[in-house]
Amino acid sequence: MLDIYRKELFNYFWSPIAYIVISVFLFISGYFFSFSLYYLKVATMSNAFHNMAILLLLLAPVITMRLLAEEKSSGTLELLFSMPISIGKMLIGKFLAGITLLAIMLMGTLVFLIPLLIHSQPDFGPIWTGYLGIFLIGSAYIAIGLFVSSLTENQIVAALGTTAILILLWFIRYIGSFEALQFINLPFEFISISTHQGEFVRGLINFSSIVYLLSLTGLFYGLAWLRLQLMRYG
Amino acid sequence: MLSVQNLTKNIDGKTIVEDISFDLNEGEILGFVGPNGAGKTTTLRMLACCTAPASGTATLDGLDLVNDDLEIRKRIGYLPEVPPLYEYMKVRTYLETVARFKGVPKNDQKDAVERSIERCYIGEMAKREIGKLSKGYRQRVGLAQAILGDPRLLLLDEPTSSLDPGQISEMRDIIREASGDTMVIFSTHILQEIQNLCDRIVLIKNGKLRYQGRLDQYELADDGQRNLMLKLRGDRKKIETILSSQNGHPKFEIEKGKNGAPVKVAIHMADSDDMQSLLLKTLLNENISVIEVSPIAKDLEHTILQFMRNE
Numbered sequence: 188m189l190d191i192y193r194k195e196l197f198n199y200f201w202s203p204i205a206y207i208v209i210s211v212f213l214f215i216s217g218y219f220f221s222f223s224l225y226y227l228k229v230a231t232m233s234n235a236f237h238n239m240a241i242l243l244l245l246l247a248p249v250i251t252m253r254l255l256a257e258e259k260s261s262g263t264l265e266l267l268f269s270m271p272i273s274i275g276k277m278l279i280g281k282f283l284a285g286i287t288l289l290a291i292m293l294m295g296t297l298v299f300l301i302p303l304l305i306h307s308q309p310d311f312g313p314i315w316t317g318y319l320g321i322f323l324i325g326s327a328y329i330a331i332g333l334f335v336s337s338l339t340e341n342q343i344v345a346a347l348g349t350t351a352i353l354i355l356l357w358f359i360r361y362i363g364s365f366e367a368l369q370f371i372n373l374p375f376e377f378i379s380i381s382t383h384q385g386e387f388v389r390g391l392i393n394f395s396s397i398v399y400l401l402s403l404t405g406l407f408y409g410l411a412w413l414r415l416q417l418m419r420y421g
Numbered sequence: 422m423l424s425v426q427n428l429t430k431n432i433d434g435k436t437i438v439e440d441i442s443f444d445l446n447e448g449e450i451l452g453f454v455g456p457n458g459a460g461k462t463t464t465l466r467m468l469a470c471c472t473a474p475a476s477g478t479a480t481l482d483g484l485d486l487v488n489d490d491l492e493i494r495k496r497i498g499y500l501p502e503v504p505p506l507y508e509y510m511k512v513r514t515y516l517e518t519v520a521r522f523k524g525v526p527k528n529d530q531k532d533a534v535e536r537s538i539e540r541c542y543i544g545e546m547a548k549r550e551i552g553k554l555s556k557g558y559r560q561r562v563g564l565a566q567a568i569l570g571d572p573r574l575l576l577l578d579e580p581t582s583s584l585d586p587g588q589i590s591e592m593r594d595i596i597r598e599a600s601g602d603t604m605v606i607f608s609t610h611i612l613q614e615i616q617n618l619c620d621r622i623v624l625i626k627n628g629k630l631r632y633q634g635r636l637d638q639y640e641l642a643d644d645g646q647r648n649l650m651l652k653l654r655g656d657r658k659k660i661e662t663i664l665s666s667q668n669g670h671p672k673f674e675i676e677k678g679k680n681g682a683p684v685k686v687a688i689h690m691a692d693s694d695d696m697q698s699l700l701l702k703t704l705l706n707e708n709i710s711v712i713e714v715s716p717i718a719k720d721l722e723h724t725i726l727q728f729m730r731n732e
Contacts, residue, residue, distance in 0.1 A: 190518070190521040190522055191522075193518075193521075194507075194518055197510075197514075198507075198509065201509050201510075202509065261505070261506070261507075261508070262501060262503045262504075262505045263505040263506070263507060264505075265466075265469075265471050265499070265501045265505050266499075266501075266505035266519070266522075266566070267522070268469075268470065268471040269469040269470055269471055269494060269497060269499040270494060270519075270522040270523060271491045271492070271494040271495045271522075271523065271524050272522060273491065419471065419472060419473065420472070420473040
C-alpha cells in the first residue's frame, strides 16, 4: 500500500499536475478570501470555505482523473494485477495520495489566518470545523473521482464524469425548489454536499454530516474496489 | 513445477480458452504457439493472476492459482505484450518501484535491481527516462522487471514481436540466460522463435490445446516420414528404377543435371533406419556410388501451419 502511495506521489510531483492544481487553488481561493475580507469587510473564513468547496468541484477531478485511467491506458494495471498487492490496498494507496495533495492545498490556505488575525479577533471554532468539513468533503470528492477513473481509459472522460457527479451532488438540494418536487425535498437536501458544508462553517460538528460524508467516501471507494474486482475476476 | 489443469475462460459468454492442461518442469522453456486470437494471451494472463479462470486451476510449487494468488504472484514474473512501463520514471527508479511492489526484502532490493539491469544489458540506460527509450530498450526494461527478484515462473507474451532482427537475437539471448532454474512460458506466433528457444511446445488454436510435447517429437509426429537428400554417381535411369522398386514406394525427385555430374535425389521415405540402410545397400550393390546422404531440414513453420490448418 505504501509503495503504491509513494509511486502516486512521485507521479503527482514529477508532472506539473500537483503544482498547477495547488497554485490555481491557492490563487483563486486567496482572491475570493481577500475580496471578502477587504471589499465586503467580512472577517471570517466562512465565505472562503464555501468558495474552496466549489473550487474543488473543478479541481478534485484533475487530481483523480489519472489515478486508474492512466494505468488502464498504459497497460500498467496489468503490472499491478500481477504483483502481490491486493486491490483494496492498491486503491487505499491511490486514495491516500489524492488526500495528501488535498491536505497540502488546505494547509496552504492557513496563511489566510494571518490577515484575519491582523484585522480582527476571529472565533477559531468555526475555522477548525470549517477545515474539518472541507477535508471530509474533499475526501468524498477524491473517492468519487477514483471510482470514475476506474470506469474509463480516457483521463478527460474521467475528469468530466467526476465533475458532473460532483456538481449534481452539490446542487441536488435545489431540486426541492421546484413546486411539484417539494415533497421529496428532504432526502435531496440531505444527500446534497452543500447542505453539510453549511453545517461545518457555522461551527457545528454535526454527527450526521460526518457520517454522511464518510459513507459517501466509503461507498465510492467500495464501488471502485468492486469495479477492479470485476475486471480481474469477471 | 507448474501444473495446469483444465483451465477455461469465458469472456462475454464466449469461450476463449477451453480445458487447457500441461505441465512445466524446472529450467524448461515452453513455447506457447498459435495464431493470433488463439487464446495464448488469455492463458498467460490467467497464469499471471491478471484474470481468474472460469474453471480449472493451476498449481505452482503446490500453491493454488485461485486460492493462493497473493503467494503465487510473488513467484511470477510477467511481461505482457505491451511492456507495462511508467514512462515518466527513470529506468532504475522504475525497477526499484517494481522491486518494492514484488515484496523483495529491503536489504536485497538494490542488488536485485542491479542484477536485473546487468542481465538485460540496460546499464547505460539506467538513468534515462523510460519514455525516451527506443522500442528495443523498452522491451528490455519490461523483461528486466519480469525477471526481477528471480521468479520461479516467467511468463513472456510475444516478447520479440515488433523488434528488428538484431534486437530479436539479443532478446533471445537474454531470455535464454534468464531461464536458469526458472520455468519460462514464451508465447509467440513467430515459429522460428520456438525453434531457437524452446524445449517443448504447446500448440493452441481457437482456445483449445492441439498438441504438446518436445519439438523433435513433434517433427516425428508430423507424418512419420523422413526427408533425405542423396548425392549419387551412376546412371540416372538405373537410379530411378532402383528407387521405384524399393519397399514402401518412397516418393522421390531426381534433380535435372548434366550427364556425368553427380545425381541429386530428394527422397521422402518411411522414418526408419532399417529402410534407409536397405536403400543404401541396394544402391551400392547396383554399383551406384553414394557420395552424400543428408537429412533435409523440415520447415517447422510450414509443418506446424499445415497441422493448424488440418485441425
